[in-house]
Amino acid sequence: MLQLDRVSKSFGAVLALSEVSLSFEPGIVHAICGENGAGKSTLVKILSGQFAATAGSILYQGSPVAIPSSRAAQQFGISVVAQELSVCPDLSVYDNIWLGSVETPFFHKRSTLRARARKVLSQLGQSDLSLDTPVRSLSLGHRQLIEIARALVRNAHTLILDEPTATLSDGEIGLLFKAIESARAEGCAVVYISHRLNEIYALCSTTTVLRNGRLAYTGPTSALSREDLIRHMLGRPSSEMFPPLGKTGREAALTIGRLNVPERIRDFSARVAAGEIMCIAGQIGSGAIDVIEAIAGRAYDASGEVEVGGKRLALGSVERSLGAGVILVSGDRATDGIFLNLSVLDNLVAANLSGLSRGGMLRQAELVKFARASGQKVGIDVDRLKARAWQFSGGNQQKLAFGRLVGCKGIRVLVMNEPTRGIDVGARADIYGLMRSFCDEGYAILATSTDVEEVVGISDSVVTMYRGEVVGRYRRGEADSARIVRDITHPSPEGNGLLS
């Protein structure tokens, strides 16, 4: 049994964890919940040897232990799926699964190890994934699965998963749950972190809630209603998560006809009205993300008849898409979302430089005014305009990505991929509110999401996809979770799917 005894961790003036005492028992799946920045990942990093606790101790079977490095954690029997994806794109699936393992021998290509890797992969439903595939060629979801496989293959007594499902779709989540269940059944202590409350209730028998680094609740999940859970997390009762649907206009802001991307999408078409939120639901590899990328101009080989505000848009160039009024908000914040190294101000004005300059010269006073206004609109602390974006939590970073769209001239359509990836319930409601307020101003939103609850909650219309083809289309009120899940996991009998 692994115990934390009054563990604290501070970063300078920031107290990330304060006197947290917890125990993780074998055979129990233990959930840790909390807002963005509550201290969940900090706790994980202390257990996995990446951070040293400022005070307090870690006990195993009653006696104190030291975990100075991630290698030490591993030797000790703790295995972790970190929040930030940590696979190496240039290595093969096999090498990634055994990467950093203390078990790998000097000559690391062993058939016994291959067999074990294959077994774990098939447990996760990836038996047809070749071990020698370079990870570079895999989707985000597959990469996450490989990272999970790495944690599972190590046969640890304590398995920690920090938001493992943020990039997974429901089919894969089901398989992951089975794998976690079998590890639990073998007597492993599992620590599970997620912002998706459904998962907590489905999987975990014990729940701990952290708020501002302090223990707010710990006890059986069954004794905790959804409302109580949210109240513990936020320190206030939950507001409505999803904003009421607005009025959608009649004229089409975006029409897509016969959109094709070789090997990804076949004949996708859709029509999004001004003020409408349309969600494309689909698993990884379904082509949903590719629709977004194509409309944003990032797929050079996309073809199709796309019109924005009645004008024809030639695909294949981000610049042209932007010129037509289509802008992308990516859920992949670190690679193509925001500028992590630049200041909040720089991020907020990024999309509107031409509007804020005259004759190529920036108007300094305007910049600050503009940034303050947009920051306020999306709920970012406007006294921290000089702070760097990387100092902000994921939720606040995502708000930055939205904030820069405020007051941007000439934008009609927002295309988004996973707009709330890894964002807590509080911030999530804010983001949904923002999306709706953009719609009220007449923008159209086309989004993808693998979170079915979100799809049902926010969209005016839903399109489901499977293997590059549309499966179903639903208007307001027609869509429910069950039908969507069925669509995106089972293809209709007549459509075999592009890639089958």
Added chain:
Amino acid sequence: MDARLSGVLKSRDARPYLVAVPILLAVLAIDHGQGRVLTLSSAFSVLQQFATIGPTALALGLTMIAREFDLSVAGMTNFAGCVAVLCGVQDPLLGILAAGCMGLVVGAAQGFLTIALRLSSVAATLGGLLTLAGAGYVITGNATVGYPRMDVALMVNSPVLAIFSLRSIFALTTFVAAALILAYTRIGRDLIATGSDPQAARVAGVRAGLMVVGVFAVSGFLAATGGALVSYSIAAASPAALTNTLIPAVAAAIIGGVSLSGGRGTPLGIAGGVLLLSMLRTGMSAVGIPPFAQDLGTGIVLFAVALADAEHLRMRFYELQRIGRKRPA
């Protein structure tokens, strides 16, 4: 079978070898059947060039695979040459040993600085480069130092099996060793992981800091032993740049498929890059192309490589095609 062949042809390792084919054909065409190109002596010459640039290119390439950049190799080859020539009068092996140890230690020190202070390695090794250069001036007293062992000088360059020499055998050995280590051992895997995504590698349990220190030490060692052998072969060491290896080494590594953003590239590819450049030089001077045209030829080949590798080229072609298609309609 077909798929595998096309896989090999598309791989980054194969690229330099593929580029080498048209170059060879072009040189043969210029030669016009006078038999100046496909001779044992030009093969020997290519391998001699390989021996000069190779170890440095490998040293630099390995650090690039680890997402670092060892600018100091340029100073290391020179300084090591001075050390070897000064220490190796009695026993040439002693000179090489001294140079190798120096390279190992200085390399490791630079790696340590990079890790401990979280410096960019370009900056750390720029400091290293200038310091090594200065140290070279000091130990030689700003004068070219001759190496009195003419027997050694002639031996390291004398042909073995018609096309090899001790020097080129050494260079080839380092490439083979590096290729084996990278492909088959945990160290190689961890090195690639470190370059691919250092934070991820660390989280997974790789001792990424150690890998960086190690790769700089190896880089220092390779550049130093390579430089020592070069100095032996010309029986001299000079603090002023004796060999201009940095630029060909960078070019060879990148042509060979090593990426500036780490994690990609193999010794086989780097060897291809070095061979390509050596062939270009030897081939062009074998058929008597004047120096300015050699510069032009090298530049054109480099441009071709840069274009073949360009990320957005396919996209631009697609656009052109698209415009072309639209016009008739």
Added chain:
Amino acid sequence: GPEGKRIALFIGPTQDKFLGGITRGVTDAAAAKGMKVTVFSSPFDPTLQAQQIDDAVAQKFDMLILQPISQKAVVPPLTRAKAANIPVVLVVVPLTDASSQDLYLSYAGYDDRALGSLAGETMAKQLTDAGHKEANVVIVAGSMDEGKAPIRQKAFVAALESHPGFKVVATEDTKWNPVTAETMAGQLLARFASKGIAGIYGMNDTLANASIQAIVAAGLKPGTKPGNIIVVGGNCQGVGIENIKNGKMAATLFDNPVDEGKLAVDKAADYFNGAKLDKAYYLTPAEPITSANVAAFEKPCTY
């Protein structure tokens, strides 16, 4: 006879005007005599040059004309050339070590010891003419690790210091770079401000011109009159001639690379005609170029 003979010329970067001049001298003169020249150039890289010599030996050229980029590093490949019985004519700088004298047939070109001496004597004369009894002189040198610069430096010091009262107080290595030269000269003027510097020897006119810039920037006057700082240059170049004409530079020495290239080819032709060559054929100017005779040199000094 020389007709149809194949000559390999080894030289530093041909975009350098001095080396480009030698290259032109060699190729033009050889063409006139029916010989065929292949140029092997390297960016001052002795290792590459060694390799090029080996390649040329393998290709059995009839003669090598060589600028030793490093006097030491050419020894092993020249040993192999000798073993293959290929004659070598040196240009730019001879091999000085006693042990390497049998590695080449002949040296054809300027005598840097004589040039250094003549520069020293010229400096001494100019100083004396300007009324100096005692004087501190500094040298703004080319690359001092080997080659022309150390030879000239030694000869200059010997010649100047044979005149009692005149002394070389510092030599700075500028790697033949004018910007470095100007900085070095400027710092030397500052360093010896209290003692005073009476003369600067810039090893070629580019370095001398940079020194003149430094003198002007320091608020002093370059020239030949009493109280001026006397600058002596070398390798007569366009800017040197100009500086002599407008009185800023005291003297330079005639040194034409095209002539040097021609001389080397002449000697090669003599050799092919069966003549026995001397160890060295020196081109040495009889007198410095000063304001008195500058007009005659304007044309040959713009090579």
Added chain:
Amino acid sequence: MAVAAVGLLTPGFLTQISIFSILTAAAFTGCVAIGMTFITLGGNVVSFSLGVTLSATTIIFTASLPFGLFAAIFAALAFSAAVMAAQGWLVGYLGANPIIVSLAALSIITGAGTWITGGQGVYPTGSGGEILSGTIGYLPVPVMVCVGLMLVGQLIVTRTSFGRRLIMVGSNRKAAEIVGARPASTTVGAYLLSGVATGVAAILISARYRSGDFELGNGYDYAAISALLVGGNAIQGGAGSPLRAVVGALGIATIQSLLVLWGLSTQLQYLVVGVAVLLAIVLQAAGER
């Protein structure tokens, strides 16, 4: 700071002679380093073709002096800007590797230059370049020009929308593209500006030393990179400024000059400069943490 303190204690350092020769030397490197800053800032690491572009531009400038000073300046700047912008096009629009492109340009410019000049020197005929090597008031013209260039560069980087886009592209190219920072044309712009700055250095050098010569640009690539790093610019792009580059150049020039003033032998000068640069880089890294 430390450098300045040591300087004050060195006899001869505070003289006008010494300071002007430091400033002049730093001015040339400074201009090239300003140019390099644009390339580095935009995420394209470094270029190895600035030095050779400088050399070629000195020839263009010298050769076109007979048509008048302004024509010559125009021709020189147009040439160097065009040469660099062409490389920027390959890098920005086609995504070619910036280092290989710069090495290719290095070879081609050298080859073409030798071919065209036939290895012959180019000499200035007529006058006109003199005012560029004189002084205005007390200050040498190169120093004033370099300071002016730095101010303009600083203004471009910090106060224009182009500068902001450049920083965005260097910091995260993909994100920059999404928000409309036009990475391709911004890259071309950055290379073009680096060409202009290099061209300015070339004009100053060839006017001052009265020649156009393929050796004049030797070593400037490394000098500029050193200045950049010593000044504390981030080699991976997205952070830095022309001001920092110039401060770096000035720092290095000052150290070098101090060593001559102390009368250190050439070999010790090289060693001490190396150690000083290493220390500067290390101290700066330590200071930023």
